[in-house]
Each structure stands twice: as C-alpha cells, then as structure tokens.
Amino acid sequence: MRAMCLRWLLPVLLLSFNTVHAQRPAPGKAATRRAAARAKPAKPKATVPAISQATILNVGDTLDGRFVVPQVQLPDAAAAARINAELVDAALGEDLQVVPLPLTALTGLRQAVSEYTERDQKGFVGARYEVLYNDHGLLSVALTSDLLGAYASSVTRHATFELRTGRLLEVRDLLADTLALRQRWQESINRRVADHISKLPTEYAQLDAPLLAEVKRRLHWNDSTLTSQLEGDDPRFYDFALTPFGLTLYYDFGFPHVLEALQPETDYLFSYATLTPWLKPRGLLDFKR
Structure with a gap:
C-alpha cells in the first residue's frame, strides 16, 4: 500500500486480454472442407484485472x-x-x-x-x-x-x-446467514452490558442509585431477564468494518456527552473462524475458510 499527498488523481485504466486459439481437427480423421477452414479468431474480451489492494x-x-x-x-x-x-x-x-x-x-x-x-x-x-x-x-x-x-x-x-x-x-453482501450473526451479536451485547453494570459501582464511586437506574434505562436493561431489550429491529448492521482479525460490528447506545463515560464499549469483533459457518459460498470472504 502506497500513500502520497495529492490534490487530484489521475487513475490509470489497465485492460487485460485473453487470447483465443483456433482448434485444429483431431489427427487421423479426414477433415471436411468446413472443418479444415481456419476458424476466425474471436475478438479478445476485456477482463477486469485481479485487484488485491488499493x-x-x-x-x-x-x-x-x-x-x-x-x-x-x-x-x-x-x-x-x-x-x-x-x-x-x-x-x-x-x-x-x-x-x-x-x-x-x-x-x-x-x-x-x-x-x-x-x-x-x-x-x-x-x-x-x-x-x-x-x-x-x-x-x-x-x-x-x-x-x-x-x-x-x-x-x-x-x-x-x-x-x-x-x-x-453491506453485511448481507458478505454473509449468507445474517440472522445467526444478529442473534450472536445480541448475546454479546447482553454479556457486555451485564459485565459493565456489575463493575460500575466500583469503577465510579460517585455513582448513586438514581444515576445507576438512569444508566440501566439507557441500556434498556432488564434485571429479571438479564438482557438488554433493544428497541425495534436493533441491533442492526448499520455500521461495520473488516480488519485482519475479523468482522467488527458497532452498536452505540447514544449516551449524552455528560454520561458518555458510563456507556460500554461500542465495538464487537467476530473472528473469521466464528463467521465461517455463515459465509457465502464462493463469496467475498471465501478466502477465510
């Protein structure tokens, strides 16, 4: 990967061609006049070169x-x-x-x-x-x-x-089964929020009962089911990224600035090994199988 400082770009278009060869009649057989005639060479087809990096x-x-x-x-x-x-x-x-x-x-x-x-x-x-x-x-x-x-x-x-x-x-361009990933993601959110809430009283000494209740409300936390009961179709695959380690999904609970420090981390990494059962056959991430 190369980096340079420019104000405009002059991309270069490269074309690659395949050469098509005429086939000869099989040896030992008398070739008919039509078969013996030299086949017209097919026009070379432009192909998109394999691109590894930008x-x-x-x-x-x-x-x-x-x-x-x-x-x-x-x-x-x-x-x-x-x-x-x-x-x-x-x-x-x-x-x-x-x-x-x-x-x-x-x-x-x-x-x-x-x-x-x-x-x-x-x-x-x-x-x-x-x-x-x-x-x-x-x-x-x-x-x-x-x-x-x-x-x-x-x-x-x-x-x-x-x-x-x-x-x-989009995530659906990479995975054949996004429903399974979404379920796993919800489970990860539940575990992280539960762990976060359990640590808050010791990590933030100024946290009183009313403030803890407000944090739980913003996290949609249910003490009875130990789940974060997200609204609507959440979590949704709005924000994601690929890294050398796997697919990272992001979920932000939208805490205001004054409470931002009380929000759990927003990134959830799913390794490529975890994603393997859900990858699209011959898809964009098939090289990770």
Whole structure:
C-alpha cells in the first residue's frame, strides 16, 4: 500500500486480454472442407484485472492538515471514482453545513476550511481516517470527524468496499446467514452490558442509585431477564468494518456527552473462524475458510 499527498488523481485504466486459439481437427480423421477452414479468431474480451489492494492517497487542506480525506487509485477508473465519491461523502459531506455540488475531495476540503474560518474555529474542526483492511480485493476504512461546540466530540463512520467494482458493501453482501450473526451479536451485547453494570459501582464511586437506574434505562436493561431489550429491529448492521482479525460490528447506545463515560464499549469483533459457518459460498470472504 502506497500513500502520497495529492490534490487530484489521475487513475490509470489497465485492460487485460485473453487470447483465443483456433482448434485444429483431431489427427487421423479426414477433415471436411468446413472443418479444415481456419476458424476466425474471436475478438479478445476485456477482463477486469485481479485487484488485491488499493493505492491510498492522502488529500488534505493547507490548514496544517486539519482536514484529510482518503482517495484510492485503482486500475479501473470507474471503480475508483465510485469509492472516492463515497469516501468524500462520509469524511466531509455528513458534517458540512453547506455541501458543494459536485462534492469532490477538492470542493469538500475548500468548503470545510471556509466554514472552519467563518465559524471562528468551531463546529466541524477536523477530518481524519484509518485504513483498517486493504487486501484480497476488499477495503475497509474508518473516517472520523472532530467537532467542537460546547464540548469537543468526535464521530467515526466506517465504509467497506469491493475493489473490483467499487461497490459499497453491506453485511448481507458478505454473509449468507445474517440472522445467526444478529442473534450472536445480541448475546454479546447482553454479556457486555451485564459485565459493565456489575463493575460500575466500583469503577465510579460517585455513582448513586438514581444515576445507576438512569444508566440501566439507557441500556434498556432488564434485571429479571438479564438482557438488554433493544428497541425495534436493533441491533442492526448499520455500521461495520473488516480488519485482519475479523468482522467488527458497532452498536452505540447514544449516551449524552455528560454520561458518555458510563456507556460500554461500542465495538464487537467476530473472528473469521466464528463467521465461517455463515459465509457465502464462493463469496467475498471465501478466502477465510
């Protein structure tokens, strides 16, 4: 994986061709006039080259690199364009007050710097990213926005792509049985919340009975069933990422800033060994079998 600092990209389109050979009649048989005629060579078919990794480019503003977004370079320019559009939207478009059209890395960065200056260095104050996985034709990125208002905060979003097509993936694109994973995930949430609640009184001495009750309410915790009774169809696969170790799902209970320290960790890692029974046959993660 290579990284370089650019303001624009010049993706290179590479095409690979298969050569088709004419077959000769089997030896020992008299060839008919039609069979003996040389077959017309078929037109070579363009194929999409196998792509293992993407080249990641840092695209940043001139304001001390406060706003930096990733862009990719791939043999297929169309696939790269699809990925780059999604990355810019997740990194900048979600937090800008005014979204420029067209939204590109260059126009988005200009708008971010402009808003940062006009709002006296408040609001959307920074963008950064981390590449979590870039191999076997898959790319997974964490994009973090830094915000400053009455207090400092940050929001991290995740995006996972198929490099061959540039498609933004969902969990159902990777697994044949998402219902089984969702059930396992609910069990993991129950265990984590139970463990978290049991440790709170010793880890937070200032925690009184009313505050503990409020934490349990926000965690949808039922003392009788020892389960976190989530609302609606939760937990849902809104936010996920691939890593070298497995699939990470994220569930945030949405605690307000003043109570954020009392919320359990939001990431749940499922190893590839755990996922094996649920993988799609000949799917995108089949190499992990």
